Every structure is written in structure tokens, then in C-alpha cells.
Amino acid sequence: MKRLSAICLLLAGAAFGAVPEEAVYQWAADVKGVVSKETKAAPRAYLWLPPATVKAKGLVLAQHNMLEEPVFAHPAFRAELAKADVGLVWITPMVMQAWDKLPEEELAAFENVLRALGEKSGHPELGTVPLAPFGHSAMATYPYLFAAARPDRTFCAVSIKGEWPAKGRPCWEAAVAAAKARVPMLLATGEYEDGYNRREKARDLMKLDPAAPFSIWLDVGGGHFDWSDELCQGLGRWFSEMVRMKRPVVKGSVTRNGFWYPNEKLAKMVADYEALPRGKGKFTVLGYEYEGKTLEQNPKAH
Numbered sequence: 177m178k179r180l181s182a183i184c185l186l187l188a189g190a191a192f193g194a195v196p197e198e199a200v201y202q203w204a205a206d207v208k209g210v211v212s213k214e215t216k217a218a219p220r221a222y223l224w225l226p227p228a229t230v231k232a233k234g235l236v237l238a239q240h241n242m243l244e245e246p247v248f249a250h251p252a253f254r255a256e257l258a259k260a261d262v263g264l265v266w267i268t269p270m271v272m273q274a275w276d277k278l279p280e281e282e283l284a285a286f287e288n289v290l291r292a293l294g295e296k297s298g299h300p301e302l303g304t305v306p307l308a309p310f311g312h313s314a315m316a317t318y319p320y321l322f323a324a325a326r327p328d329r330t331f332c333a334v335s336i337k338g339e340w341p342a343k344g345r346p347c348w349e350a351a352v353a354a355a356k357a358r359v360p361m362l363l364a365t366g367e368y369e370d371g372y373n374r375r376e377k378a379r380d381l382m383k384l385d386p387a388a389p390f391s392i393w394l395d396v397g398g399g400h401f402d403w404s405d406e407l408c409q410g411l412g413r414w415f416s417e418m419v420r421m422k423r424p425v426v427k428g429s430v431t432r433n434g435f436w437y438p439n440e441k442l443a444k445m446v447a448d449y450e451a452l453p454r455g456k457g458k459f460t461v462l463g464y465e466y467e468g469k470t471l472e473q474n475p476k477a478h
Contacts, residue, residue, distance in 0.1 A: 199249035226258035240268035256412025306331035327357035355388035358424035366398035
């Protein structure tokens with residue numbers, strides 16, 4: 177399984193002026209009413225819709241952070257979304273970064289920019305289509321917070337490599353609220369970033385609410401900063417399947433390893449993915465030499 181690291185690509189970009197991924201977004205609009213601390217100006221929202229889409233069925237949302245960008249740019253990810261007429265909205269610089277609750281004024285500004293993108297693109301349905309927040313690392317809490325703030329608008333929430341719903345975690349109250357509203361949630365966590373332990377800690381949510389629509393995807397062989405073709409394609413399939421389902425997703429849902437999955441098809445997809453790398457090689461870790469010695473790896477770092 178070929179893996180790429182956000183850190184390696186950032187270093188390559190710094191050294192050679194390379195762009196990690198090229199991706200087309202057909203329309204853009206300012207997020208009016210919000211001022212970025214980074215640029216002192218309004219962030220910009222970029223919209224991609226599958227070229228053959230006549231009417232969008234949903235949008236996946238993400239912001240300028242790390243893995244969001246290469247996943248959104250991946251051809252296999254977009255190909256899966258196109259099968260369900262699901263588009264993408266990517267915002268840069270990031271807005272709505274919070275640890276407990278999303279600011280209502282920023283949520284309103286975001287909803288306004290969706291309507292503006294709908295007008296520009298000739299797809300007015302963007303103002304009302306179901307949404308799926310997606311976030312990594314420092315933005316991994318965002319999907320839970322968005323689902324809790326806009327449960328009626330969220331068709332699923334996906335947090336990748338960074339935040340898990342356990343007691344005491346920043347996303348705990350939001351995850352509990354989203355589960356109560358029966359918003360489907362998925363955590364994709366890397367094995368090398370303590371994935372097995374995070375999976376066990378996330379059982380807090382299932383213990384509190386055994387019917388919580390919460391799924392786990394263990395990226396076996398994966399760390400915190402990396403992604404693969406298979407992961408991107410699988411995430412695209414997840415979103416395209418979820419947008420077709422009517423909430424609450426009850427009929428056809430299954431339990432695997434004590435967690436909820438929306439149907440047997442997606443449960444098997446995750447199980448098959450988790451089985452792929454097992455027993456096939458060892459971790460290859462980037463090392464550094466200093467004064468003739470290889471620096472030791474910190475086992476507590478991700």
C-alpha cells in the first residue's frame with residue numbers, strides 16, 4: 177500500500193517550490209462577515225462539483241489545514257463522490273476552529289457563502305443540501321462540533337486522525353449531542369498514532385449510548401500525517417453511501433467490534449481495508465542523524 181506524508185510533501189514544497197496536489201475548483205466566493213487572523217481579510221471558499229452533476233445531492237466540507245487538502249484533491253476520492261453527485265467546499269484560511277462550540281456568527285457566514293456559491297454555480301440547491309464536515313488533526317474536532325451545531329443539516333461527520341469521543345476529550349459533549357440527534361459519525365485513526373488505544377477510549381460513547389451511530393476505521397500501518405490511495409477511495413465511498421441514506425439510519429445497520437456501521441457494505445469495506453497490511457512488512461520511519469548518531473524515536477509522539 178503506497179503511503180504519502182503531509183510532512184514530507186510540505187518539506188518537498190519548501191525545498192523545491194512544489195505543489196503537493198493539483199486540483200480544480202470551478203467556483204469561489206469570499207466568506208463575508210469573517211476576518212482571518214492570518215490574512216486580515218475574508219477567507220475564500222472554493223467549490224468543486226462533479227462535471228456531470230445536474231443537481232447536487234450533498235457537500236463535503238473542509239478547511240485549510242493538512243490532510244484535508246490532499247484527500248480533497250485525490251482523483252479516486254472525487255470519482256467516488258461523483259457517483260452520488262456530492263461536491264466539495266474547501267475554505268482557506270481556516271475558520272470555525274474551536275474546541276467546544278462553533279461560533280454562531282461563523283456558522284451563519286458559512287451558510288451565506290454556500291448560498292453565494294449556489295448562485296455563482298447555477299446550483300441554488302447548495303443553500304439547502306445535506307452537509308458532511310471533514311477534519312484532520314487540529315481540525316479533527318470540527319466535524320463533531322458542526323454535527324452538534326447543525327444536526328438537521330449534517331448527513332455524516334468524519335474526523336480523521338486527531339480526535340476521538342472519550343470522556344474528557346474536547347469533542348466529548350459535541351459527540352454526545354450529535355449521537356443523541358442520530359448524526360452518523362466516523363473516526364478514521366492511524367495505527368501508528370496510538371489507534372488501537374484511541375479505539376478503546378472511544379468506547380466511552382458506545383457505553384453511554386449503545387445506539388450511537390459511531391463508526392471506527394483503523395488505518396492499519398498508518399500514522400498521523402499520511403494518507404494512501406486506498407484510504408482516499410474508501411473515504412469517498414463512505415460519503416457517497418451515506419448521502420443516499422435517510423436519517424436516522426436504522427434499517428440495515430450492523431455492529432462490528434462493538435461499534436455501529438450504517439450497513440454491511442461499509443462495515444465489510446472497513447474490515448477488508450484493516451486486513452490488507454497485516455503481517456506484510458514493518459514500519460518504515462523517517463530518521464535523522466546528528467553528529468554521526470541516529471536520533472531516537474519518541475514512542476509517545478505522533
